[in-house]
Amino acid sequence: MLKISELSAQSGLSAHTLRFYEKHGLINASTRSEAGYRFYNEADVRRVEFVKTARNIGFSLDDIAQLLSIRVDKKSHSCQEVTDLTQHKLNEVNAKIEELQSMQQTLEILLDSCCGGPENATHCSIMEALDEGDIRDKARSNKK
Amino acid sequence: MLKISELSAQSGLSAHTLRFYEKHGLINASTRSEAGYRFYNEADVRRVEFVKTARNIGFSLDDIAQLLSIRVDKKSHSCQEVTDLTQHKLNEVNAKIEELQSMQQTLEILLDSCCGGPENATHCSIMEALDEGDIRDKARSNKK
DNA sequence: CTTGACCTTAGAGTCAACTCTAAGCTTATA
DNA sequence: TATAAGCTTAGAGTTGACTCTAAGGTCAAG
Ligand SMILES: [Zn+2]
Ligand SMILES: [Zn+2]
Ligand SMILES: [Zn+2]
Ligand SMILES: [Zn+2]
Numbered sequence: 001m002l003k004i005s006e007l008s009a010q011s012g013l014s015a016h017t018l019r020f021y022e023k024h025g026l027i028n029a030s031t032r033s034e035a036g037y038r039f040y041n042e043a044d045v046r047r048v049e050f051v052k053t054a055r056n057i058g059f060s061l062d063d064i065a066q067l068l069s070i071r072v073d074k075k076s077h078s079c080q081e082v083t084d085l086t087q088h089k090l091n092e093v094n095a096k097i098e099e100l101q102s103m104q105q106t107l108e109i110l111l112d113s114c115c116g117g118p119e120n121a122t123h124c125s126i127m128e129a130l131d132e133g134d135i136r137d138k139a140r141s142n143k144k
Numbered sequence: 145m146l147k148i149s150e151l152s153a154q155s156g157l158s159a160h161t162l163r164f165y166e167k168h169g170l171i172n173a174s175t176r177s178e179a180g181y182r183f184y185n186e187a188d189v190r191r192v193e194f195v196k197t198a199r200n201i202g203f204s205l206d207d208i209a210q211l212l213s214i215r216v217d218k219k220s221h222s223c224q225e226v227t228d229l230t231q232h233k234l235n236e237v238n239a240k241i242e243e244l245q246s247m248q249q250t251l252e253i254l255l256d257s258c259c260g261g262p263e264n265a266t267h268c269s270i271m272e273a274l275d276e277g278d279i280r281d282k283a284r285s286n287k288k
Numbered sequence: 289c290t291t292g293a294c295c296t297t298a299g300a301g302t303c304a305a306c307t308c309t310a311a312g313c314t315t316a317t318a
Numbered sequence: 319t320a321t322a323a324g325c326t327t328a329g330a331g332t333t334g335a336c337t338c339t340a341a342g343g344t345c346a347a348g
Contacts, residue, residue: 035344035345038295061334100241107201115223120220121214124218124226160307
């Protein structure tokens with residue numbers, strides 16, 4: 001049985017974060033001492049590791065809550081539910097990547113066009129491009 | 145001279161957003177009516193368009209504030225300052241893309257491994273992977 | 289028996305970029 | 319002249335995932 005500071009050291013999550021996750025229904029200390037101190041058993045630790053893994057992949061805490069509710073009763077849930085969640089997350093990630101790649105392209109074009117030198121910026125092609133808005137066409141897909 | 149609602153219609157930014165940008169020092173109505181109504185002239189409108197363009201590229205409002213301070217006095221600033229800002233933003237964007245691509249890979253691996261069918265999730269390889277944490281190695285670079 | 293480290297809670301603060309509300313003027317139209 | 323639409327301000331609310339604070343209880347060591 002681990003105290004919160006021990007679990008914190010072991011998991012790399014701060015005690016604050018562990019309490020925060022508890023408040024949001026993700027994890028729990030299955031026992032408390034008489035004084036109210038949290039004590040985590042092995043199953044608790046495994047659950048925390050599950051949360052950590054899912055979080056590292058990029059799932060939101062809401063996603064993780066759903067994954068956890070599947071985890072505690074796998075018989076009542078299907079593989080399809082799991083792939084739906086995963087696919088949905090993948091779609092989000094893909095959309096963000098596209099948005100960022102569009103920004104990336106525009107920024108590279110801007111950098112290519114500017115001399116980057118120490119002279120003053122009265123002739124700066126980046127400033128001109130921002131003023132004229134003509135890169136906006138290339139950057140339009142960046143909009144949320 | 146445009147009233148705020150007219151500039152809002154023309155620019156696609158809400159009147160709320162225009163006031164918000166003003167509060168944060170990005171834009172200004174160079175004149176006010178006797179009753180205090182904002183009136184935007186052509187230079188104001190061009191400044192708003194500059195902000196919009198920069199925002200669409202992905203610059204933060206802080207970045208934009210810096211770009212604007214260069215814009216109003218180009219003689220006192222160098223091309224290098226402009227490229228520094230742009231390069232810094234590009235580095236940020238590249239870092240995020242890498243992070244997301246790592247998530248993307250992990251999610252694709254997970255999706256490949258799961259049957260996605262309607263049977264129950266007791267055998268689900270995604271749940272197993274999350275439990276065992278063995279994809280964490282692939283996903284480790286996702287950490288902030 | 290007193291430090292000092294650790295634990296508890298509720299609740300506030302952080303970041304970014306809006307978004308909205310309330311309460312009250314102003315202006316245009318009927 | 320009355321109604322509605324539009325403007326003003328200060329300030330609060332939103333989202334997500336923490337992060338920290340205050341005020342106090344607990345526990346081991348010296
Ligand atoms: Zn130059
Ligand atoms: Zn330049
Ligand atoms: Zn299956
Ligand atoms: Zn499965």
